[in-house]
Amino acid sequence: MNITETAALIAHRRSIKPIDMDADKEVTDGVWQTLIECANWAPSHGHTEPWRFIIYRGGSRKYLAEALQSAYKEDTPEGEFKEEKFEKMGMNPLYAHAVVAVLMKRGDLPKIPVIEEIEAVACAVQNMHLAASAAGLGLFWSSPAVTYGESFAKFLKLGDDDRCLGLLYVGWPREGKEWPKGSRKPSMDKVTWK
Ligand SMILES: Cc1cc2nc3c(=O)[nH]c(=O)nc-3n(C[C@H](O)[C@H](O)[C@H](O)COP(=O)(O)O)c2cc1C
Numbered sequence: 522m523n524i525t526e527t528a529a530l531i532a533h534r535r536s537i538k539p540i541d542m543d544a545d546k547e548v549t550d551g552v553w554q555t556l557i558e559c560a561n562w563a564p565s566h567g568h569t570e571p572w573r574f575i576i577y578r579g580g581s582r583k584y585l586a587e588a589l590q591s592a593y594k595e596d597t598p599e600g601e602f603k604e605e606k607f608e609k610m611g612m613n614p615l616y617a618h619a620v621v622a623v624l625m626k627r628g629d630l631p632k633i634p635v636i637e638e639i640e641a642v643a644c645a646v647q648n649m650h651l652a653a654s655a656a657g658l659g660l661f662w663s664s665p666a667v668t669y670g671e672s673f674a675k676f677l678k679l680g681d682d683d684r685c686l687g688l689l690y691v692g693w694p695r696e697g698k699e700w701p702k703g704s705r706k707p708s709m710d711k712v713t714w715k
Pocket of ligand 1: 536665
């Protein structure tokens with residue numbers, strides 16, 4: 522491994538939409554183990570290791586889809602309810618091979634600010650996403666408002682100080698689907714040198 526290869530992998534990482542995934546193509550236990558192991562190497566202040574994952578596969582994806590839909594119904598004021606959004610929430614988990622609920626489990630070190638626990642979980646997700654992209658496996662981080670809401674937190678049985686940070690849709694890209702090209706505004710425009 523060298524810096525050029527690492528930089529190339531980072532630039533290669535892409536979000537692959539659930540609709541572009543082959544739900545039936547198996548993700549082996551070996552691949553799952555590697556993804557989870559990579560996530561687990563994330564840094565955390567105070568070694569709190571606050572990342573937790575609930576992985577919905579097979580029939581449990583339907584159970585998740587229904588939970589998302591009912592949380593959306595419960596949390597959305599009548600005038601803002603969008604049927605199209607509701608339908609999409611019911612379908613997306615079924616397009617993917619698996620859906621990972623990303624959780625932050627607040628540790629018992631009050632001196633560590635919540636923001637740092639959330640940052641650590643984001644690092645874990647990025648590690649997982651990089652490993653998935655290296656394997657050619659699709660992954661998409663989705664965070665509709667409902668995933669941050671109380672109804673969904675109840676469904677996930679989160680503790681009072683824990684958070685859901687969204688869902689990761691995981692699956693091999695459909696046959697013929699090209700790996701998307703990414704783009705970013707120039708990196709140096711985001712830096713101030715002193
Ligand atoms: C914390 C987080 C939440 C995200 N939530 C959503 C989302 O709810 N809907 C969505 O379309 N994309 C979401 N994304 C994915 C971005 O759209 C995607 O990363 C961006 O378009 C860049 O594409 P790339 O990942 O292929 O480089 C999220 C990304 C992050 C980091």
